[in-house]
Amino acid sequence: MKKNYLLFFLCFFGLLFSQAETLSDYYKIKEKYINNEENDSSVFPYLNMYIAKAKKEKNYEQLTQAYKDGVFFASTREQKLQYADSTISAALLSKDSDIIGDAYLGKGIVYYFNFKKYKMALNEYLKAYRFSENTKDNYLKYRVIYHLGVVKSYLGYYDEALKHFNEATDYFESQIRKNTHPNIIFNNKKGYYNGLHQMIVCYRNLSDFRKADLSIKTGLKETYHSDFKQERGYFLKEAGIEEYRKKNYKKSLELLNESLPAIQHINDFAWATVDYFYMGKSYWAEDNQAQAIANFQKVDSVFEKHKFILPELRENYELLINYYKNKKDTEKELYYTKQLLRADSVLSQDFTYLSHKIHKEYDTQTLIKEKQRLEWETSWGSFIIIGLVVIALGLCAILVIRYRHEKEIISKYKILEERIIGVQEQRSIPETNTFEPEIHKSGLDKKLIEDILIKLKNFEEKNGFTEQGLTLNKLAQKFDTNSNYLSQIINDFKETNFNRYLSELRITFITTKLYNDKIFLSYKIETLAEKCGIASRSNFSNLFYEFNGIRPTDFIKQRKQETENGDKRQG
Numbered sequence: 001m002k003k004n005y006l007l008f009f010l011c012f013f014g015l016l017f018s019q020a021e022t023l024s025d026y027y028k029i030k031e032k033y034i035n036n037e038e039n040d041s042s043v044f045p046y047l048n049m050y051i052a053k054a055k056k057e058k059n060y061e062q063l064t065q066a067y068k069d070g071v072f073f074a075s076t077r078e079q080k081l082q083y084a085d086s087t088i089s090a091a092l093l094s095k096d097s098d099i100i101g102d103a104y105l106g107k108g109i110v111y112y113f114n115f116k117k118y119k120m121a122l123n124e125y126l127k128a129y130r131f132s133e134n135t136k137d138n139y140l141k142y143r144v145i146y147h148l149g150v151v152k153s154y155l156g157y158y159d160e161a162l163k164h165f166n167e168a169t170d171y172f173e174s175q176i177r178k179n180t181h182p183n184i185i186f187n188n189k190k191g192y193y194n195g196l197h198q199m200i201v202c203y204r205n206l207s208d209f210r211k212a213d214l215s216i217k218t219g220l221k222e223t224y225h226s227d228f229k230q231e232r233g234y235f236l237k238e239a240g241i242e243e244y245r246k247k248n249y250k251k252s253l254e255l256l257n258e259s260l261p262a263i264q265h266i267n268d269f270a271w272a273t274v275d276y277f278y279m280g281k282s283y284w285a286e287d288n289q290a291q292a293i294a295n296f297q298k299v300d301s302v303f304e305k306h307k308f309i310l311p312e313l314r315e316n317y318e319l320l321i322n323y324y325k326n327k328k329d330t331e332k333e334l335y336y337t338k339q340l341l342r343a344d345s346v347l348s349q350d351f352t353y354l355s356h357k358i359h360k361e362y363d364t365q366t367l368i369k370e371k372q373r374l375e376w377e378t379s380w381g382s383f384i385i386i387g388l389v390v391i392a393l394g395l396c397a398i399l400v401i402r403y404r405h406e407k408e409i410i411s412k413y414k415i416l417e418e419r420i421i422g423v424q425e426q427r428s429i430p431e432t433n434t435f436e437p438e439i440h441k442s443g444l445d446k447k448l449i450e451d452i453l454i455k456l457k458n459f460e461e462k463n464g465f466t467e468q469g470l471t472l473n474k475l476a477q478k479f480d481t482n483s484n485y486l487s488q489i490i491n492d493f494k495e496t497n498f499n500r501y502l503s504e505l506r507i508t509f510i511t512t513k514l515y516n517d518k519i520f521l522s523y524k525i526e527t528l529a530e531k532c533g534i535a536s537r538s539n540f541s542n543l544f545y546e547f548n549g550i551r552p553t554d555f556i557k558q559r560k561q562e563t564e565n566g567d568k569r570q571g
Contacts, residue, residue: 026050026062033073041075060094068106077114084110101131102140108147116270116308118350122151139187142171146195154350156311158202165202169195186227193219193231200238205312213242233262237271241278249282256282269306273299277313289323296320300339309343317343321522340522345564412550413558420515423508444485452489455479465505466533472498506532507547514552514559521556521563528552 029050033043047069054063067090070083084107091103108124111117128144135141149164172192176185196219203212219235226232236259243252256279263272280295299316303309317340324332459465459475475498476483487498494501510532513520520528529540544552 026053029053030069033069036073038072039075040073043073044070047073054090060090061096061099063090064094064099064103066090068103071106071110077110080110080114081107097131098135098137098140101128101135101144104128104131105140105144105147112147112150113268116306118151118154121147125151138171139175139191142168143191146191146198149195150198153198153202154310156205158205162199162202162206165195165199169199190228190231193223193228194234197231197234197238200235204238204241209242209245212238216242229262230266230268233259234271235259237263237275240275244278244282244285247285249285252282253279253286269302270308270310273302273313274310276302277316280316280319284319293320293323300336303339303343307346309346311347314340314343314347318524337519337522341518344522409550409554410558412548413555416511416548416550416555417515420512424512444488448481448485449489449493452479452481452486453493456490456494460505463509465502466509466531468530468533468535470502470533503534503543504547506534507543511544511548511555514556518563521560525552 029046032046036043047066050066050069051063054060054066064087067083067087071080071087074080074083084103087106088100088103091100094100104124105128108121108128111124112121115121125144125147129148132140132144145164146168149161149168152158152164153161169192172188172195175188176192178185196215200212200215200219203209203215216235216239220232220239223229223232223235236255240252240255240259243249243255256275260272260275263275276295276298280292280299283289283292283295296316296319299309299313300320317336320336321333321340324330324336464470464478472487473483476486479486490496490498490501496504510520510528513531514528520531523531525541526537529535529537532540534540534543541552544550544555548555
């Protein structure tokens with residue numbers, strides 16, 4: 001990062017040196033600190049001279065550059081943010097769109113890299129995009145495109161993000177081949193390697209492992225024995241994840257451990273947590289639970305400190321919860337359950353904001369500008385406008401349908417909630433009448449009927465229906481009776497057939513658990529199905545909807561919102 005930032009401006013000042021004596025004076029100050037390490041605050045006596053000179057001369061281009069250097073050499077992220085704000089103030093005074101766009105991009109990078117605040121970073125990236133959309137500085141243009149791709153990748157829009165990264169890496173790679181200054185080539189290589197790393201992440205999440213593997217090999221080959229230690233660390237990380245996928249766990253641990261120092265050196269805590277997570281999974285696969293749990297806990301430590309987690313690390317908490325559940329350590333199981341809920345809250349807030357913002361303020365604006373270009377170039381502009389209007393109306397219709405659907409879900413949830421509460425209140429009232437079956441319903445022996453009905457009642461109270469693979473024959477064997485008798489009694493006294501009777505018990509059981517027990521809200525749909533004895537996720541979801549009138553995902557979402565609002569009111 002040091003060379004990426006400083007060598008570019010060393011080149012920049014070298015080109016300007018011959019143009020004006022004033023610029024040579026700036027260069028003389030700058031050369032006193034140009035070779036210092038990033039975050040080295042000892043340079044500030046010289047840097048303050050630079051700032052004072054630019055202010056006195058009202059040279060806002062140089063003042064912007066001085067504050068950018070302040071971002072680079074500031075020793076804390078808070079100071080970096082202050083200098084990033086000053087960079088924007090100076091850039092605005094310059095009234096140069098490229099300088100202003102670059103300043104907003106710089107502040108966005110501080111939010112992204114040093115704080116991992118995607119919301120704030122995106123706001124700055126979009127401002128940078130607006131100022132740079134007509135720029136002739138392609139290096140600035142494709143840096144903005146790259147960072148917008150990073151946000152889309154974080155949101156899980158991997159196909160869309162890949163388009164951004166392909167655009168950026170194609171540009172950076174084309175500049176590497178040009179016969180130009182070595183420092184400019186260095187900066188473009190930096191952009192190319194970072195874009196290639198992000199492409200690998202997208203390929204991996206899209207399960208395109210062939211392209212991921214080829215790109216990893218390219219990255220490792222080109223960064224071998226080079227100055228790009230940070231980028232090599234990223235490629236080693238991805239190589240370690242790929243070896244984990246191939247079940248080569250020892251090789252995976254070797255590569256992940258090798259990648260970690262370079263990532264930690266630049267305090268990239270986000271990618272470091274990915275290292276910890278896959279190291280934990282590799283240790284787990286090697287049956288080294290102590291090391292596995294230690295690495296999973298490192299992920300939690302980073303989340304606790306920075307309140308940031310990548311979506312792919314959510315599983316980290318599920319593994320910790322299950323581990324301590326099996327250990328019967330309820331205190332730690334509860335702690336990590338709460339952490340998972342906190343992580344989900346952070347992710348859901350980020351995703352709601354970022355997804356809306358990037359599609360509304362970037363994708364929509366890009367679409368509008370493309371429409372204008374087509375209108376200018378072709379006489380078919382009117383047809384395009386009609387098409388876009390149709391699309392807009394379609395989108396409006398989708399939003400209306402979605403809004404009505406959300407209202408319908410809330411209404412159904414309230415109805416179901418009243419039903420659950422009513423059943424619970426009814427159960428709390430002691431039974432006063434002794435059980436007397438209506439013998440006229442069946443031609444079977446009264447004693448046989450009473451015996452089976454008592455067993456069915458006991459079966460319901462002890463949740464025997466949660467056993468997977470339960471059939472009419474198996475239950476009849478458990479009751480020491482004939483399956484035909486059992487089927488007839490269920491039909492006559494439960495007024496339904498055996499399969500529907502079993503399904504209703506299971507769905508009622510899991511619905512009550514979801515309503516009363518917060519931990520069930522954190523389980524995956526597959527886990528919920530398993531808990532109530534249903535083998536298939538799709539079968540569970542369909543039965544839940546059939547009996548409750550609402551999908552389990554929608555019920556869980558509404559219940560989470562209700563419990564969170566209740567907790568806030570209590571707090």
